[in-house]
Amino acid sequence: MKKIIRFIPLILFVLLGALLYRGLFLNPQAMPSAMIGKPLPEFALPRLKDDQQVLGRDDLKGEIVLLNVWATWCIQCKYEHPYLLDITADPRITLYGLNFTDERSAALRWLKQYKDPYVFSIFDEQGALGLDIGVFGAPETFVIDHTGIIRKRFAGPINDKVWQKEFLPLIDTIEMEIAQGAS
C-alpha cells in the first residue's frame, strides 16, 4: 500500500504529461461545425446572375453537392479559385457557390474575370443562409450527401493537398454509401 502511494505523484505526472503532450499537436484553429449530420436548411435566395430567379434547397441537384462560400472581399477565395476550376473536372461532384455578404456587381465581375466554376451561385447579400449553416468566414466548403445531409465543413482555401486529404476520402465513402443504397 505504502509503495503504491509513493508512486502516485509519478503516475499523476505521467498522466498530465501525456495530456499536455497531446495538446501540443492539436490545432486550436480547427473548428468542428455544429451542422455536420444535420440537413441543409431550407432557403429562398436569388441567383447571383439573375435576381428574378429564386433558388431553394431543391435546386442544388447532384448526388454529392459541394457548396463553396465565397466573396470578392475574401483574399483566400482568389487563391482557391483555380483549384475550384480543377475539382469541377471530377464527375462525382457538383459545385455550387454561395456568394456571401457581397456586392452583386463586384461578384459578377469576379466570375467574368476568373471564370465561373459553379453551376450557379446563390446570392446571399444579408448572409441569411450563411448564418443558418454556421458560416463564420470565407472561403468555406460544405459537402452535402445524396440524402441532403451536411457531411463536412472545411474552413479555409482548397488546394490539391487539401482536396486529396480532406475531400476525396469522404467522396469515396459517400459513393460507397450510394452504391450500397442502390443495391
Added chain:
Amino acid sequence: MQFVVKSVTASALFVPLRSIVISVILLMLGLTQVSASPVDTFEFKDERTKIRFQVLSKELRCPKCQNQNLADSNSKIAVDLRKTLYTLLQEGKTDQEIIDFMVYRYGDFVLYRPQLKKQTYVLWFGPIVIFLGFIIGVIWTLRRRGKAKASELSLSSNEQANLDDILNKK
C-alpha cells in the same frame, strides 16, 4: 528683448512637459479609459432589452476569433452576429431561445459558459472533486501524523517496565 524670448521658450518647454507628466500619471492611474470596443448604433425598445443585449454579447463567443466575445470583436462575423442578436431580441426571443439558435449553428464553441451535459460534467464538477480529494488527503495525512506522534510519545509496555525498573532501583 532677449530675456522675453528666453522666457517664452522656457514656458513653451515647461507647459507641454507638465501636461505630459500629468497625462502619464493619469495613464498610470488608468483614469483616461480608452474604450476600444466597436460601436454599433442599435435602438432598443426598452432598457431591459439593451441590458440583455449587452449580457448576451459578452457571453457569446465570436466563432472566428477564438478568444473574443461578440461585444469585443470587430470581425465581420461578430458584427453580423451582433446584428442577428439584436434582431432576435427585438423579435422577443428569450435568452434560452437565442442561445439555442446560436448553438444549433455554431456549436458549443460559441458559449463562454458551457452548458451542463454529459460531456461537460468533468469541466463543471472536476474542480470540486479535485478540491474534495485534496481536503480528504490533508485530513488523512494530519490524522496519520497525529497518531504517529502519539505513539512516539507514549512508551511501549516493555519500555515502561524498563523505566520503572530504573526508577525503582534508585
